[in-house]
Amino acid sequence: MDWGTTISTTIAALLTLAVFSFLYRDNPFYKIAEHLVVGVSAGYWMLILYHQTLKQKAIEKIFTDHQWWYVVPLVLGIMMLTRLVPKWSWVSRYPLAIVIGIGAGVAIPLEMKAKVIEQLNGTVDIVSQMHDPRSTLVTGINGVIVIAGIMTSLVYFFFSKEHKGATGFLARIGIAVLMVGFGASFGFTVMARVALLIQRLQFLIYDWLHWT
Amino acid sequence: MSIWEKMFALDRRWVFLVLVVALLVSLKIPFRVSVPISNEARSIHDFVDHLKPGDVIHLAMDYDPAAMAELQPMMLAVLKQCFEKDIKIVMTALHQYGPALAAATIDTAIARHEARTGVRKKSGIDYAYLGYQPYAILIILGMGQNYRIPFPRDYYGVPLDSLPMMAHIQNFRDVKAVLNISSTNATDFWIAYGNGRYGVPLAIGVTGVMTPEYYPYLQTGQIFGILGGLKGAAEYETLVGTPGPAVDGMKGQIVAHAVIILFIIIGNIGYFAVRRGKSARAT
Numbered sequence: 299m300d301w302g303t304t305i306s307t308t309i310a311a312l313l314t315l316a317v318f319s320f321l322y323r324d325n326p327f328y329k330i331a332e333h334l335v336v337g338v339s340a341g342y343w344m345l346i347l348y349h350q351t352l353k354q355k356a357i358e359k360i361f362t363d364h365q366w367w368y369v370v371p372l373v374l375g376i377m378m379l380t381r382l383v384p385k386w387s388w389v390s391r392y393p394l395a396i397v398i399g400i401g402a403g404v405a406i407p408l409e410m411k412a413k414v415i416e417q418l419n420g421t422v423d424i425v426s427q428m429h430d431p432r433s434t435l436v437t438g439i440n441g442v443i444v445i446a447g448i449m450t451s452l453v454y455f456f457f458s459k460e461h462k463g464a465t466g467f468l469a470r471i472g473i474a475v476l477m478v479g480f481g482a483s484f485g486f487t488v489m490a491r492v493a494l495l496i497q498r499l500q501f502l503i504y505d506w507l508h509w510t
Numbered sequence: 511m512s513i514w515e516k517m518f519a520l521d522r523r524w525v526f527l528v529l530v531v532a533l534l535v536s537l538k539i540p541f542r543v544s545v546p547i548s549n550e551a552r553s554i555h556d557f558v559d560h561l562k563p564g565d566v567i568h569l570a571m572d573y574d575p576a577a578m579a580e581l582q583p584m585m586l587a588v589l590k591q592c593f594e595k596d597i598k599i600v601m602t603a604l605h606q607y608g609p610a611l612a613a614a615t616i617d618t619a620i621a622r623h624e625a626r627t628g629v630r631k632k633s634g635i636d637y638a639y640l641g642y643q644p645y646a647i648l649i650i651l652g653m654g655q656n657y658r659i660p661f662p663r664d665y666y667g668v669p670l671d672s673l674p675m676m677a678h679i680q681n682f683r684d685v686k687a688v689l690n691i692s693s694t695n696a697t698d699f700w701i702a703y704g705n706g707r708y709g710v711p712l713a714i715g716v717t718g719v720m721t722p723e724y725y726p727y728l729q730t731g732q733i734f735g736i737l738g739g740l741k742g743a744a745e746y747e748t749l750v751g752t753p754g755p756a757v758d759g760m761k762g763q764i765v766a767h768a769v770i771i772l773f774i775i776i777g778n779i780g781y782f783a784v785r786r787g788k789s790a791r792a793t
Binding site: 322339342346347351354401405411412413416417419420423479486488489490493494495496499500503509 | 526530578662701719740767
């Protein structure tokens with residue numbers, strides 16, 4: 299391994315250990331690593347934005363390709379920066395209005411379709427699958443569980459009626475269904491956090507210490 | 511302080527220490543963990559496997575170094591499969607901290623493929639890496655019309671029209687599917703705008719934390735496959751026949767989960783013992 303790689307690997311390993319040191323308690327080594335991440339990330343993003351956006355989409359379009367109409371979004375972008383000067387900050391409302399207007403117009407129908415209508419269709423589809431003569435007993439049982447889970451969960455979030463009697467019973471089943479969902483999320487979260495730890499340990503013992 | 515109270519009030523630093531030691535031991539002890547393949551991972555593998563040489567797939571690599579542990583093995587396994595099948599790749603990176611990582615990832619995959627086969631994949635012929643642009647929604651919508659709108663040039667500054675493989679690729683109609691490997695909400699945008707607006711077949715590989723959130727989209731058919739966290743990565747490494755860091759990491763997962771469950775049991779025993787002691791004293 300060449301010296302450059304050795305030095306960079308060692309720096310990465312020491313920074314990893316500096317981050318791990320937070321598990322004992324907050325300390326200056328952790329702070330250094332934390333500030334370094336924030337600083338490097340901000341600097342990197344600035345460069346990417348300049349080269350891939352400002353240079354490509356504005357400077358070159360206007361000054362090299364002479365497509366002058368690109369001045370309009372450039373000016374709107376500069377107007378956005380007036381938020382930094384309290385006296386002129388009202389100017390930024392115009393580009394913000396355009397961004398929010400376009401964003402809402404584009405987002406509302408598509409988000410509604412993807413996250414509400416398609417999901418409703420999916421639930422209804424379970425019922426039709428259960429009626430399909432080709433469906434198996436397992437499909438039927440799964441369908442009943444899913445429908446019951448959805449309905450009881452919805453009952454739990456129905457606050458116009460007191461959760462007593464039958465409503466209370468269904469709401470308690472809904473809580474159990476939600477807990478199963480949260481449990482699955484928690485399990486995946488633990489797996490994700492452990493994966494991060496494993497990868498760092500693999501880096502420390504294989505790449506840095508060459509402890510094979 | 512009784513032993514039960516000590517168990518209940520165990521300093522979390524002991525948990526961290528035991529976990530790290532257990533993981534180190536697990537990584538050094540040679541044993542294998544079988545990786546059962548889920549239907550949702552197999553469907554992605556089979557889809558790519560059934561593509562013909564020359565078909566195009568869009569790999570959307572929307573993650574940063576913080577998510578490398580889970581997503582990098584997935585990405586490398588998918589790239590290996592695509593290179594072996596001679597599938598052409600259009601690649602983007604819509605995470606602001608991801609473009610250099612994506613470039614390094616594709617370089618790693620090329621080097622590995624060359625070491626295995628002696629064939630070097632070329633930019634513009636076998637793959638086109640377009641890089642990063644801000645505002646994922648607008649970029650996805652733009653690519654749905656024409657890749658040249660958001661990306662007049664590729665990541666390396668070459669105009670898209672001068673890349674041979676892009677000659678017949680205008681938009682999502684010209685790609686067989688989008689595979690989004692992501693640690694961000696770009697996945698939501700790919701579902702709503704890529705699949706929802708343009709109907710492009712979509713599969714996703716996401717971090718473990720995100721995985722449960724996206725299973726409903728599998729059931730509705732909005733996505734045709736899902737790789738979840740390190741387990742998903744291990745499944746794909748197994749499917750492409752190259753066990754790597756993700757399969758190796760499964761050993762650590764099993765040991766770490768056992769340790770965590772052990773501590774949860776210890777903590778609960780302590781909790782109930784202390785509570786029983788308190789109620790006994792009260793009566």
